[in-house]
Amino acid sequence: MSPHVVIVGGGFGGLYAARALRNAPVRVTVLDRRNHHVFQPLLYQVAMAALSAGDIASPIRWILRRQRNVQVLLADVTAIVPAERRLILADGEMDYDYLIVASGATHAYFGHDEWRRTAPGLKTLEDALDIRRRVLLAFERAERESDPDRRRALLTFVVIGGGPTGVEMAGALAEISRQSLARDFRHIDPTSARITLLEAGPSVLSTFPEPLRENARKDLERLGVTVRTGAAVTRVAPGRIEIGQDAIIAETVIWAAGVAASPLGATLGVPLDRAGRVLINPDLTIPGYTNVFVIGDLASLAGENGRSLPGVAQVAIQMGKHATRNIMRSIEQQPLRAFHYVDLGNMATIGRASAVADFGWLRLHGYIGWLAWLFVHILNLIGFRNRLVVLVQWAWSYFTYQRAIRLITGDSPPAA
Numbered sequence: 001m002s003p004h005v006v007i008v009g010g011g012f013g014g015l016y017a018a019r020a021l022r023n024a025p026v027r028v029t030v031l032d033r034r035n036h037h038v039f040q041p042l043l044y045q046v047a048m049a050a051l052s053a054g055d056i057a058s059p060i061r062w063i064l065r066r067q068r069n070v071q072v073l074l075a076d077v078t079a080i081v082p083a084e085r086r087l088i089l090a091d092g093e094m095d096y097d098y099l100i101v102a103s104g105a106t107h108a109y110f111g112h113d114e115w116r117r118t119a120p121g122l123k124t125l126e127d128a129l130d131i132r133r134r135v136l137l138a139f140e141r142a143e144r145e146s147d148p149d150r151r152r153a154l155l156t157f158v159v160i161g162g163g164p165t166g167v168e169m170a171g172a173l174a175e176i177s178r179q180s181l182a183r184d185f186r187h188i189d190p191t192s193a194r195i196t197l198l199e200a201g202p203s204v205l206s207t208f209p210e211p212l213r214e215n216a217r218k219d220l221e222r223l224g225v226t227v228r229t230g231a232a233v234t235r236v237a238p239g240r241i242e243i244g245q246d247a248i249i250a251e252t253v254i255w256a257a258g259v260a261a262s263p264l265g266a267t268l269g270v271p272l273d274r275a276g277r278v279l280i281n282p283d284l285t286i287p288g289y290t291n292v293f294v295i296g297d298l299a300s301l302a303g304e305n306g307r308s309l310p311g312v313a314q315v316a317i318q319m320g321k322h323a324t325r326n327i328m329r330s331i332e333q334q335p336l337r338a339f340h341y342v343d344l345g346n347m348a349t350i351g352r353a354s355a356v357a358d359f360g361w362l363r364l365h366g367y368i369g370w371l372a373w374l375f376v377h378i379l380n381l382i383g384f385r386n387r388l389v390v391l392v393q394w395a396w397s398y399f400t401y402q403r404a405i406r407l408i409t410g411d412s413p414p415a416a
């Protein structure tokens, strides 16, 4: 019987690994606790009511439907036993010959998990819809609020963390309040909403080169975002964020600060880094097991500059493809090869028509940067339908300033 390759996670790493095995003489099983792949770089657009959930997600089963050697199973993997080549699922077990673990990462609250309730992070479609609901409800509640202090708190939004996600969220919040909702209400002026981006480090977008960081800051400020750097949050409570002695009274807080690896890594019984990521070998295997590969956000591997490779889609995609090449080499009894990351660049968008893009040899910002960002993101969306829908949706909201999806669905967040 042909070797059984099990892939845990149908995110960027897992999906590209499964695809790379399409002509390989192996049986592939993709396990994911969700039935869909999410294009995470556009999650903030769902959170900010510009796109609907279905525009940026597709069932994993559907994406791989033409691949005869793959089965996709909905399963929550709770532990891995490498010595027995076995996975423990929430509702059973599964054996493998080769394993690729690509279960990604989640939010970290630096030991303050109690902040999660007040300050949700953005990782899944559910998170995006929750944030959308909180933001739109804040405007709705402000419209009915007669007390000016309460109203001000309802119209104050704080984003914690000045990485690409925080910058994109803050820019999109500014845009939704200054443009999209500007004329929708009778008793409040949405353009008076205050948006503050808090970053503990000395600048936003710290992984970008200096001129682009400054461009991003200026673009945010032009949109009306207050950018506070060197502002380490010390407490998040309902309606109140503390930065040392200072406090901001705000009803809506979004967390874009910390990342913690999927807890599955810890069950492998091999060394982890401080974020819980698995310290892998250069060939992407784990110490002691040449048939177990860990890739993407869950993996910790130093790049050519000696620093850990970033948690970005391209790292996960390239690792996914490389892991499958090494599996094929192992089947053919060839030595495994070390992984080398090819950096294709870094991007972040700021509001409706501005972005910074660093391709190493070329740096773009402003409108040109945004066009590059738009092109790359649409191109990388899974499925032709999604690409077309998102393009049309974008063009529509770009030219009309309309937010297509302003529905508030689900339960209301807990009142402060």
Ligand SMILES: Cc1cc2nc3c(=O)[nH]c(=O)nc-3n(C[C@H](O)[C@H](O)[C@H](O)COP(=O)(O)OP(=O)(O)OC[C@H]3O[C@@H](n4cnc5c(N)ncnc54)[C@H](O)[C@@H]3O)c2cc1C
Residues within 6 Å of the ligand: 008, 009, 010, 011, 012, 013, 014, 031, 032, 033, 034, 036, 037, 038, 040, 041, 042, 043, 044, 075, 076, 077, 078, 102, 103, 104, 105, 122, 123, 164, 165, 262, 264, 295, 296, 297, 298, 311, 312, 313, 314, 316, 347
């Ligand atoms: C809001 C946001 C914006 C981003 N923007 C960008 C960007 O602009 N550019 C960029 O390059 N990168 C961006 N990233 C980072 C990028 O999305 C990640 O680096 C990439 O998704 C990592 O791929 P992965 O395969 O390791 O994990 P993921 O894509 O996160 O996939 C993990 C999969 O594993 C599944 N899973 C997890 N645990 C289990 C379990 N126990 N059992 C079964 N299944 C499990 C999950 O359901 C998920 O489908 C962004 C991330 C976020 C959250």
